[in-house]
Amino acid sequence: MLKKRLGLLFALMLLVVGLVACGDDEDTSSGDNGSSGDNGSSEEEVVIDFMHLWPEGSSKQHNMIVQTIVDEFEAENENVTVEMEILGNEQYKEKLSVLGSSDDLPDVGMTWGGGFINPYVSGNMFADLTELDTDIFIPGTTEAYAVDGATYGLPLELNITPMYYNQAMFDEYGVDVPETLDELKAAITTLNDNDMTPITLGNRDAWTGSMWYMYLADRIGGPSTITDAISGDISFESEALIQAAAELQELVEMGAFINGTNGLGNDEAKGYFINEQAAMYLMATWDLPEWTTNEDNPQEFRDSIGYFKFPTVEGGAGDINSYVGGPGVGLFVAENSDVKDEAKDFVGYFVERWGEMSVTDAGVIPATKVDTGSLDLPQMYIDILNDLNEASNLTLYADVQMSAEAADVHLNMIQALFMGEVTPEEFAAAHEEALRAE
Amino acid sequence: MSNKKIIALYVLPSLLLLAGLVYIPIFLTGYYGLMEWNGVGAMEFIGLDNYMNLLQDPKFWFSARNSFFLALFSTLSLILYLAVSLILAGKIKGKELLRKIYLIPMLLSSVAIAQLWIKIYDPNNGMLNSLLQTLGVDSPPAWLAQRETVLVAIFIAIIWQYAGFYIIIYSAALKGIPASLVEAAEIDGATPIQIAYKIKVPLISGVIKTTIVLAIVGSLKYFDLIYVMTGGGPNGASEVIASYMYNQAFGIKNFGYGSAIGFALLILALITTWGIQKLTASKNDSIQF
Numbered sequence: 001m002l003k004k005r006l007g008l009l010f011a012l013m014l015l016v017v018g019l020v021a022c023g024d025d026e027d028t029s030s031g032d033n034g035s036s037g038d039n040g041s042s043e044e045e046v047v048i049d050f051m052h053l054w055p056e057g058s059s060k061q062h063n064m065i066v067q068t069i070v071d072e073f074e075a076e077n078e079n080v081t082v083e084m085e086i087l088g089n090e091q092y093k094e095k096l097s098v099l100g101s102s103d104d105l106p107d108v109g110m111t112w113g114g115g116f117i118n119p120y121v122s123g124n125m126f127a128d129l130t131e132l133d134t135d136i137f138i139p140g141t142t143e144a145y146a147v148d149g150a151t152y153g154l155p156l157e158l159n160i161t162p163m164y165y166n167q168a169m170f171d172e173y174g175v176d177v178p179e180t181l182d183e184l185k186a187a188i189t190t191l192n193d194n195d196m197t198p199i200t201l202g203n204r205d206a207w208t209g210s211m212w213y214m215y216l217a218d219r220i221g222g223p224s225t226i227t228d229a230i231s232g233d234i235s236f237e238s239e240a241l242i243q244a245a246a247e248l249q250e251l252v253e254m255g256a257f258i259n260g261t262n263g264l265g266n267d268e269a270k271g272y273f274i275n276e277q278a279a280m281y282l283m284a285t286w287d288l289p290e291w292t293t294n295e296d297n298p299q300e301f302r303d304s305i306g307y308f309k310f311p312t313v314e315g316g317a318g319d320i321n322s323y324v325g326g327p328g329v330g331l332f333v334a335e336n337s338d339v340k341d342e343a344k345d346f347v348g349y350f351v352e353r354w355g356e357m358s359v360t361d362a363g364v365i366p367a368t369k370v371d372t373g374s375l376d377l378p379q380m381y382i383d384i385l386n387d388l389n390e391a392s393n394l395t396l397y398a399d400v401q402m403s404a405e406a407a408d409v410h411l412n413m414i415q416a417l418f419m420g421e422v423t424p425e426e427f428a429a430a431h432e433e434a435l436r437a438e
Numbered sequence: 439m440s441n442k443k444i445i446a447l448y449v450l451p452s453l454l455l456l457a458g459l460v461y462i463p464i465f466l467t468g469y470y471g472l473m474e475w476n477g478v479g480a481m482e483f484i485g486l487d488n489y490m491n492l493l494q495d496p497k498f499w500f501s502a503r504n505s506f507f508l509a510l511f512s513t514l515s516l517i518l519y520l521a522v523s524l525i526l527a528g529k530i531k532g533k534e535l536l537r538k539i540y541l542i543p544m545l546l547s548s549v550a551i552a553q554l555w556i557k558i559y560d561p562n563n564g565m566l567n568s569l570l571q572t573l574g575v576d577s578p579p580a581w582l583a584q585r586e587t588v589l590v591a592i593f594i595a596i597i598w599q600y601a602g603f604y605i606i607i608y609s610a611a612l613k614g615i616p617a618s619l620v621e622a623a624e625i626d627g628a629t630p631i632q633i634a635y636k637i638k639v640p641l642i643s644g645v646i647k648t649t650i651v652l653a654i655v656g657s658l659k660y661f662d663l664i665y666v667m668t669g670g671g672p673n674g675a676s677e678v679i680a681s682y683m684y685n686q687a688f689g690i691k692n693f694g695y696g697s698a699i700g701f702a703l704l705i706l707a708l709i710t711t712w713g714i715q716k717l718t719a720s721k722n723d724s725i726q727f
Contacts (some may be wrong), residue, residue, distance in 0.1 A: 119476060203672075204672070258561055262584075262673075263588070264560075264561070265556075268560065272563075291560060357458055405692070408685070415673040419584075419672055419673060438463070
């Protein structure tokens with residue numbers, strides 16, 4: 001019970017913090033009303049409350065970019081003050097849900113896409129931002145923030161998932177970059193014959209293994225297979241989805257993945273790749289700095305890392321330019337904000353400037369289009385950004401697309417598949433049941 | 439003011455604290471268990487549905503089974519702790535140093551201990567498997583990744599974690615035994631094993647009963663290492679009641695059901711404590727908390 005008690009105590013403290021913060025809100029807004037009454041002009045003083053999750057300590061570059069953008073916006077709009085409140089990731093999530101439960105969200109804040117926004121949208125707490133959803137965004141990125149055709153958040157980051165590989169190791173054992181699943185299997189066999197671990201994967205948290213399953217489903221059944229099965233347009237027990245599970249199980253059985261993958265966390269698995277104990281690693285582009293700019297990794301290692309697109313499957317309906325990935329955090333505007341128009345202007349401005357600054361200053365790939373010609377970036381970034389411009393499809397991570405309950409089943413089933421505890425048919429049936437139970 | 443009023447006045451502050459931080463939250467947990475609630479927005483009253491679902495939830499019973507295994511394992515490990523304490527209480531060289539070494543795990547935070555054991559159990563680079571391979575074991579198990587080994591692997595880490603705590607308790611109790619009793623036995627020709635088994639252990643039986651209750655109740659609500667080392671995985675193989683409660687409430691935002699699990703855990707712990715007290719009660723002593 002101790003944990004429970006601590007949890008409740010913590011929730012109580014957050015509530016108190018929340019209430020204090022709300023008190024501030026009301027003070028400032030009533031002050032604004034007073035001054036607008038006095039002046040009666042359009043140049044009234046407005047305060048935008050902005051909550052974000054990049055503290056100076058842990059996300060220095062992100063924090064500096066935000067500060068720069070806020071300063072610029074305030075300089076351009078003299079009557080506007082942006083008041084920031086900065087919390088770490090977990091505290092941010094907690095506080096947002098507490099503020100959400102009392103309908104006291106900040107004017108502008110950060111949110112995640114997919115299932116995360118549903119309670120806020122159905123509670124009518126997020127403002128409709130469809131008017132700001134323009135062609136500056138890479139196609140497919142704002143869909144993660146859309147409900148029933150309206151956009152409720154503007155994404156700041158975008159991640160796709162390439163397969164990183166150790167070129168030096170490939171050369172040593174005479175392995176070529178695989179373009180099809182059969183070539184990948186041949187590469188795995190060669191590496192195994194030489195006592196090398198082909199692929200490192202930290203499946204303890206299972207979202208990592210989920211990316212493998214999603215790619216296989218994409219390459220076998222075509223780009224919309226997973227999304228359609230989750231939304232209910234097709235059954236999860238359709239042939240392509242069962243076959244994808246069977247292929248994944250075959251990879252497991254042939255020893256493609258590192259020994260004990262279900263017990264390894266993602267960071268531990270990545271450690272094997274960095275220690276050059278494994279040849280391939282499927283992970284999102286948020287790891288790009290590790291292979292390019294991170295001075296903690298030896299230069300020689302970083303130079304030997306390349307990437308390739310997930311191989312196609314012979315006879316499958318998939319396209320090699322289709323990616324598994326998803327936007328990271330995005331910005332929302334509160335529906336009940338007193339300064340909704342200014343907040344929307346701020347969000348629009350923020351997204352545009354963020355897109356210009358984030359990739360060079362923080363190594364983040366923004367969800368907005370980037371002109372690679374004018375930027376001084378490591379080659380791998382330029383290649384990825386060019387690939388993004390040619391991307392035919394982006395499938396949002398399955399566990400993000402699903403409701404929390406279905407995602408829990410999905411992640412457990414992925415582990416079960418790796419352990420050989422379920423057959424591909426049982427795997428699909430469990431998904432179908434969990435997805436339709438809602 | 440009368441004596442009683444003064445006593446009440448002095449007790450009041452801590453009573454209020456205790457009520458606000460312990461008893462009221464317990465009551466609220468039971469109350470939330472009657473609700474359908476995702477943590478955001480409005481609650482919906484659904485009566486006893488959560489509790490009925492709980493009784494039919496195989497995952498809950500599986501996690502309860504694991505919790506009871508842990509309780510059994512922890513109780514048996516008390517024998518080991520007691521043996522170590524008895525040895526340390528004897529006349530052996532370097533016992534002060536050993537006592538401090540056994541105490542070290544108590545000074546580490548749970549997360550640090552978990553990280554340490556994750557490194558030890560690492561299937562390819564870990565200390566344990568490297569050792570096994572040098573001893574000639576061809577393919578040692580991937581401890582935390584397999585259903586067959588994951589529970590035992592975590593239990594061993596938990597035994598190590600709590601060794602210092604119980605050894606301190608037993609050592610303190612053994613120190614309270616009058617030296618004259620031991621000397622008299624020695625003069626009568628008793629061996630050290632006889633002294634330990636027939637004199638020391640019976641004399642600290644009250645403390646032993648207390649530690650049994652502590653070990654069992656502590657095991658039923660155990661959470662820390664399991665959450666960090668496996669998160670209850672793989673595929674739920676190492677889930678215990680508290681981690682299942684956490685995953686339901688904070689993982690999939692099913693706060694109503696999570697509260698129901700928490701309340702069921704409380705009741706289980708109460709029943710178990712009561713049961714042990716009944717089982718171990720004798721005429722002369724009673725366990726005081």
